[in-house]
Amino acid sequence: MQMNGAEILVKALADLGVDVVFGYPGGAVLNIYDALFGNTKVRHMLCRHEQGAVHMADGYARASGRTGVCLVTSGPGATNTVTGLATAYMDSIPIVVFTGQVPTLLIGNDAFQEADIVGISRPCTKHNYLVKDTKDLARIVREAFYIASTGRPGPVLGDIPKDVLISTAEYNLPKEVRLRGYHPNYEGHPRQVESAMRLLLSKERPVIYAGGGIILSNASEELAELARLLSVPVTTTLMGMGAFPGNDPLFLGMLGMHGTYTANMAISHADLILALGARFDDRVTGKIDEFAPHAKIIHVDIDPTSIQKNVPVDIPIVGDLKDVLRKMIRLVKGKKDAAAYRGKCSAWRQQLSTWSKTHPLTYKESKGKIKPQFVVERIREVTGGKAIIATEVGQNQMWAAQFYTYDKPRTFLSSGGLGTMGYGLPAAIGAQVAMPGTLVVDIAGDGSIQMNIQELATAVQYRVPVKVVILNNGSLGMVRQWQELFFQGKYSQTCLPHIPDFVKLAEAYGAKGFRATKVDEVAAVLKKGFAAEGPVLIDIVVDPAEMVYPMVPAGAPLTKMLLV
Ligand SMILES: Cc1ncc(C[n+]2csc(CCOP(=O)(O)OP(=O)(O)O)c2C)c(N)n1
Numbered sequence: 001m002q003m004n005g006a007e008i009l010v011k012a013l014a015d016l017g018v019d020v021v022f023g024y025p026g027g028a029v030l031n032i033y034d035a036l037f038g039n040t041k042v043r044h045m046l047c048r049h050e051q052g053a054v055h056m057a058d059g060y061a062r063a064s065g066r067t068g069v070c071l072v073t074s075g076p077g078a079t080n081t082v083t084g085l086a087t088a089y090m091d092s093i094p095i096v097v098f099t100g101q102v103p104t105l106l107i108g109n110d111a112f113q114e115a116d117i118v119g120i121s122r123p124c125t126k127h128n129y130l131v132k133d134t135k136d137l138a139r140i141v142r143e144a145f146y147i148a149s150t151g152r153p154g155p156v157l158g159d160i161p162k163d164v165l166i167s168t169a170e171y172n173l174p175k176e177v178r179l180r181g182y183h184p185n186y187e188g189h190p191r192q193v194e195s196a197m198r199l200l201l202s203k204e205r206p207v208i209y210a211g212g213g214i215i216l217s218n219a220s221e222e223l224a225e226l227a228r229l230l231s232v233p234v235t236t237t238l239m240g241m242g243a244f245p246g247n248d249p250l251f252l253g254m255l256g257m258h259g260t261y262t263a264n265m266a267i268s269h270a271d272l273i274l275a276l277g278a279r280f281d282d283r284v285t286g287k288i289d290e291f292a293p294h295a296k297i298i299h300v301d302i303d304p305t306s307i308q309k310n311v312p313v314d315i316p317i318v319g320d321l322k323d324v325l326r327k328m329i330r331l332v333k334g335k336k337d338a339a340a341y342r343g344k345c346s347a348w349r350q351q352l353s354t355w356s357k358t359h360p361l362t363y364k365e366s367k368g369k370i371k372p373q374f375v376v377e378r379i380r381e382v383t384g385g386k387a388i389i390a391t392e393v394g395q396n397q398m399w400a401a402q403f404y405t406y407d408k409p410r411t412f413l414s415s416g417g418l419g420t421m422g423y424g425l426p427a428a429i430g431a432q433v434a435m436p437g438t439l440v441v442d443i444a445g446d447g448s449i450q451m452n453i454q455e456l457a458t459a460v461q462y463r464v465p466v467k468v469v470i471l472n473n474g475s476l477g478m479v480r481q482w483q484e485l486f487f488q489g490k491y492s493q494t495c496l497p498h499i500p501d502f503v504k505l506a507e508a509y510g511a512k513g514f515r516a517t518k519v520d521e522v523a524a525v526l527k528k529g530f531a532a533e534g535p536v537l538i539d540i541v542v543d544p545a546e547m548v549y550p551m552v553p554a555g556a557p558l559t560k561m562l563l564v
Helices: 005-016 027-036 048-062 084-091 115-124 136-147 162-166 191-202 212-214 221-231 261-269 321-332 338-342 346-358 370-382 395-403 424-434 455-461 477-486 502-509 521-531
Strands: 002-004 020-023 043-046 068-072 095-101 127-130 157-163 167-170 205-209 234-236 250-256 273-278 295-300 315-318 388-392 440-445 466-470 512-516 536-543
Touching: 002 512, 005 136, 005 162, 005 167, 005 370, 020 048, 020 136, 027 068, 027 095, 027 157, 027 162, 043 157, 043 455, 048 068, 048 084, 048 095, 048 424, 068 321, 084 095, 084 115, 084 205, 084 261, 095 136, 095 162, 095 388, 115 127, 115 157, 115 346, 136 162, 136 167, 157 162, 157 315, 191 273, 191 295, 191 321, 205 261, 212 221, 212 388, 221 321, 221 338, 234 261, 234 440, 250 261, 250 395, 261 346, 321 338, 338 346, 370 395, 370 440, 370 466, 370 521, 388 424, 395 440, 395 466, 424 440, 424 455, 424 466, 455 502, 466 521, 502 536
Parallel strands: 020 043, 020 068, 068 095, 095 157, 127 157, 205 234, 205 273, 234 250, 273 295, 295 315, 388 440, 440 466, 466 536, 512 536
Antiparallel strands: 002 167
């Protein structure tokens, strides 16, 4: 059947099962909006900023495991997506972004609203396309979704010139995708897996270091099974929160700059590290030369280029974590040496448990002031741990990681790699759209929330009942913390003196607003706010001097933690 490019795009989305597109219109994509008009399969949600739209697609993907979709116009619409693309790229999140482009004949002529988004987005997309011919469009859409969601996932961008949207072609969505040079390897090499397990069983101070890859490959159950079979303690990265049950006795908490004392000491004293879908980010390793000085390292990752990138590895395994973990489990399940191994490592577990007891995550109460950590603990209590938590960036993000226990994967959504302020609210909206019926909470800072607060309007328009809790410390807290510790308390440009009245602001958008200024109001306000219908913003005035501890100063080894 002959259709124009815009109709082909929309039909392809519907045929691929896309139920929602987050977007913002403009001249270059008018034809797509025309084709979307009245479409009952593909719902479009109008955001208030293109950055909000990409983060919504990203939050949708993180919460559900399905690919998120975003549609914007050319020029400024396209460039406004760059931060969202980079955010998704750093955290390996499958999204597909479609941008309009000026007509093919005008490309390169400085036409109105022209930007070379294919060039601009090259370093922050897994792959991108400039669609040159309407007859290629359906195939490219198919490929874009395939690339975004297979292998190491990531964002893919499709730039579609206006004339390609207007011209007609036969609709032909390929069933299969074949791409030269792109063959993600899912199956870990059995002999490598065997060597890895032999090495592991020969050691007595093992640690599993699990990253976001576990969540991306849906391998949480396998991780828990292997860890429990051998009683190997587990630490996760920020991206790995929820990959392993936070309430399991084997869980050591997060490692790295704001990780637990136990996790950082475990890594520093381990004789073996089993790294699973984690990339040895500098926030995790601290001073790289002194990272895990006594350990042999086994690294499993679907992306061969991430192995050996930051640290030398003794046994590399390229493959899907689910497959590799299953193979590992098969090698030890029901075997005598697994039981013997649990015994052999008991002194190690004892040591870890002593560290946990002597150095738990904690904070000091201070009379009359609301401690942000206390708020996060109350959020956990009031939600019964059943919520999806999105965060902004800064102290709020670290407290959300430290003081809420994540029992399940896909319940902690945060910009880990890029550290994008303004991520949380739109991501929470996307997650709520993907998972209706689940309580979704954005834990925010007063600085970050102001970066994309306009998306409250989107939440109100579509009755998306997200709850935002602002840990309002009147400053750019995390930067202020660095100034306090490393710049002699010179708080250069980190006070936010003109903070709006968030309750009134929420109401101006048509949402509900609540506030707590006293310790004994916190739990009640959270309860009331979470129970209220529709989008809600809860402003909690917290102790402005509070710091995030433990902290490994940048460039220091993990053992040199500043403690509370
Ligand atoms: C877009 C962006 N700009 C700047 C930064 C640098 N930065 C990191 S944390 C932070 C402060 C965040 O303040 P706030 O949102 O109030 O959270 P708090 O740390 O107080 O919890 C800043 C400015 C960033 N991460 N992202």
